[in-house]
Amino acid sequence: ETGVTQTPRHLVMGMTNKKSLKCEQHLGHNAMYWYKQSAKKPLELMFVYSLEERVENNSVPSRFSPECPNSSHLFLHLHTLQPEDSALYLCASSQEEGRGSYTGELFFGEGSRLTVL
Amino acid sequence: KNQVEQSPQSLIILEGKNCTLQCNYTVSPFSNLRWYKQDTGRGPVSLTIMTFSENTKSNGRYTATLDADTKQSSLHITASQLSDSASYICVVSARFPGGYNKLIFGAGTRLAVHP
Numbered sequence: 001e002t003g004v005t006q007t008p009r010h011l012v013m014g015m016t017n018k019k020s021l022k023c024e025q026h027l028g029h030n031a032m033y034w035y036k037q038s039a040k041k042p043l044e045l046m047f048v049y050s051l052e053e054r055v056e057n058n059s060v061p062s063r064f065s066p067e068c069p070n071s072s073h074l075f076l077h078l079h080t081l082q083p084e085d086s087a088l089y090l091c092a093s094s095q096e097e098g099r100g101s102y103t104g105e106l107f108f109g110e111g112s113r114l115t116v117l
Numbered sequence: 118k119n120q121v122e123q124s125p126q127s128l129i130i131l132e133g134k135n136c137t138l139q140c141n142y143t144v145s146p147f148s149n150l151r152w153y154k155q156d157t158g159r160g161p162v163s164l165t166i167m168t169f170s171e172n173t174k175s176n177g178r179y180t181a182t183l184d185a186d187t188k189q190s191s192l193h194i195t196a197s198q199l200s201d202s203a204s205y206i207c208v209v210s211a212r213f214p215g216g217y218n219k220l221i222f223g224a225g226t227r228l229a230v231h232p
Contacts, residue, residue, distance in 0.1 A: 002160065042121070042222035043161075043206070090160050100217030103148050103210050108160030 003027040006091050006109035013081065014117050021076040021112045023091030031096045032074040033106070034066060037088040049074065051099050081116045088113050119144045121209050123223035131231055134197055138226045140190040140207035148210035148218050152181055152192050155204040155225070164192070164205075197230045204228070 004025045013019050025032060031050035035043045048055040049068040056066075063085075067075040074091055088111045094104035121142045130136050140150070149168050153161035165176050167183040167190060174181050178201075180193045194201055207223040 002162065004160070040126075040224060042224045045220070092160070100215070102218040102220055105151065105163045105166065106153075106161070106208075106220075108162070110158070110160050 002107045002109065004091055004093055004107050004109040006089075006112050008112060009110060010113045010115075012115045012117065013078070015081060015083075017081075018077070018079040020078065021089055021091075021114075023074040023076075023109055025072055025074075025091075025093040025107070027093055027095075027107060029093035029095045029104075029107070030071055031094045031102075031104070032068060032071070033092040033094075034074065034076050035090040035092060035108075037090055037111070043090065046076075048102075050096055050102070053099050078114075081114075083116050086114055086116045119209075119211055119219070119221050121207055121221045121223035123205075123207050123226050125226060126224070127227040127229070129229045129231060130197055132197060132199055136194050136197060136228065138192045138194075138205050138228070140192070140223055142188050142190070142207075142209045142221070144188075144209040144211040144221050146212050147185065147188075148212045150183060150190050150210070151208045152179075152190075153206040153208060155206060157203070161204075161206055194228075199230050199232065202228060202230045 007022045034046040046060045047066040065077045090111045091109040092106040124139045151166045152164045155161040165181045178195045183190045204225040206225040209221045
């Protein structure tokens with residue numbers, strides 16, 4: 001138990017569906033992240049919310065949209081996905097010293113395994 | 118270009134044997150380096166952190182080394198156990214102009230420990 005909970009653990013969706021991934025952290029951290037993990041590739045940062053600042057990877061398609069209503073909750077809204085979006089989506093949190101710090105230990109959730117048909 | 122290269126890509130060893138995983142980085146300037154262990158179907162978990170001034174750090178049967186001059190780190194596993202079967206990911210934090218850091222991930226080494 002890392003203190004970061006992701007739901008659902010597994011999701012199968014069609015290309016026309018709209019779904020959301022949820023992440024909740026119980027560690028009191030001030031930064032939350034979405035990462036995409038594809039086979040044999042490095043983790044790819046998608047979005048960061050840190051100290052009320054949002055940072056995003058410009059290569060992430062607009063069919064992925066994040067929402068961070070507070071420092072403990074993070075969502076990833078999915079719509080009209082493509083089969084190549086099938087991957088493990090990892091949420092993480094960390095405690096950072098300031099904006100843009102990103103030196104703290106990342107605490108990951110178990111991941112949401114997404115399959116797009 | 119800031120990169121983190123890990124080798125080997127995969128490794129099979131027998132239970133009880135030692136092994137060493139390598140991480141070479143071109144990240145500059147360097148803030149810190151972490152090794153994470155990721156069990157199958159789970160999220161990564163931090164094993165150890167190395168800062169610029171540290172050469173060696175141990176965490177049980179795991180020993181990490183850092184050579185900041187050659188920009189190399191290694192993770193040595195002693196007396197391997199079946200539970201060591203996992204992917205090991207090297208992550209380097211780089212400091213960019215303006216004081217912002219960025220995390221650069223390696224692709225990981227997949228270790229399989231066989232009985």
